[in-house]
Amino acid sequence: MTRQIALDLDPGVPLEMTVRQWFDVWTDEILPLADISDVTRRGYVQIARLYVLPHVGDVGIDDLAPAHVRRMMSTLQKQGRSANTIRQARAVLRRGLRVAEQEGHVNRNAAMLVDGIKVPRSDGETLDPADARTLLAAVDDHEIGPLVAILLLTGLRKGEALGLGWSSIDLDSSPATLTVVRALKRGERDALYLDEPKTSGSRRTIHLPQIAVDVLRKHRDDQEQQRAAFGSGWGEGWPGDLVFASTIGTPLGLNRCNRLVKAMTLDVLGRELTPHRMRHTAASLLIAADVPLKTISDSLGHSSIRVTSDIYGHLFSPAKADAANAMQRILEGGDGDDGRG
Template structure:
């Protein structure tokens, strides 16, 4: 325990988490602030004090930095974003936004300032993806400021999006996809591979499924994504909300997948019976679809290795769970499934995201549309 002056709170170091913890009284409430260093803890505590002093009405001379501190401490926790996403937004604000435009007055922030920020981040060698996210986080914060009447316009939204090289990535052909499913037959991860490839779920979404999320009695059978398996900063797995609001979705299941899942459930029930009491450990009440032989949640890293091994054994080389998700989308596009339906199935935040990621796969469909119009009007 580190002694501090009156009113400065009590500071301690958590050796297990390797983080400092400071408990301070702010605005009559006891608050806990954590950080990797004492300086980080002190900075966050000071930000909380400043926010408390601001009260309900933020002053007109508010800087971008002070507003973002307010947004991080008071607004982000009230959103439906997952904890990991909120932490990522905070990191983006502190590392990339505040150091460059933090001193600008909030009400005077202009699109030119945002372009300057993006230009300087690019000069630092940061990737287009990082620039896009920095702009997105700033835009989200300014959207709240605009709604609260603190700014008259969202300067970030008035700036053109960052151009990013289209990384088309690999996708399995229909023949390769069937080969992979054949190679997975009889493997302990057979059902998981079927789910990843036929439904396009994110790995964490698949690993977070409970049997109550699958309705075998409906016609057709349905699966609802409600949670995702994630890892905290201590490498411990836990269940949390999916990536975005649209990630919570219901998907119709192909008949062959239903058969595989039913067989998987029977095998799991036999394992559970053989193990006896204590099956599942701390996940015992979750009734997870995909588990180890003792009922605990699968380790995401081991899943990567096993899926890659199955693909290698099939003679396809290494393929990751995320590439199976991309393959699911490409197979649906090849079958002429509308992009909006694919977007909803994948749980994208908008159809624009789907178009940006998979637009290069639509050339054949566009050619077919042109041929169809030729036949209708001039055939």
């Protein structure tokens, strides 16, 4: 398979390729141009290699039918694969065929014509306001406390928080702000590196509540003392402005971050919670405060309001009940019925 083949294909001309050959083109030439992170791209490649191509890779791309996709999903299920794995396999196949369909190389996207598998939703545990206050009150007692506070107060992804630099934080503006411009990621052989955030929508500026400003000011002072005591060599070649770093200025590892957050929440609240639970808690608290969905979506760095709604829609139930009650009052001639359209 030669390079640049995707650029040489004439739109509307059927492809004499197998699904496997097209996926080589898709992963090598098309995906690198997409607005996704390297981690996401490698995830697509791995899912295709493990769960898609072994089952439909030898089928001609224009011959692929819904029956092939259903058989792939059924086989994965019989192999004991999780519902989420089966969902991801279908999603990657669908995305891989989308460009071929858009360019008219295939008549239809067979994966689009097959119903997705139902994945049991795990809403996961979030903190109520009382527990959140308890956790924030313990910030000074734990090494990981400042990071937990910022995760909880901003809804940052773990990698975004660990890649955060002091140059991206303005504590003197009104309101104070934090701008997401990079994230800590894990590459091949678990090597850590700093890169752009997940998508272009992930690049965002977040307004900080005063409690976050206070936490960050104290943390910055503590870190400056730590840096001065350490002397030259702080960071060992990494950017020296990492907000949440190890005691020698290097990035706080993703796995270590998980362990420390779990240890703190277990100590303070009696149960283990992950950094991702802090993000979910931030969203749930904003929803409870009736913050508009668009604002929440922008703050979390989601690609669209629909993503936010799909993930957190169940938390809007009380608001939906309020809407129903309001409608009842209006139709009964109660509050809100002022006779105007």
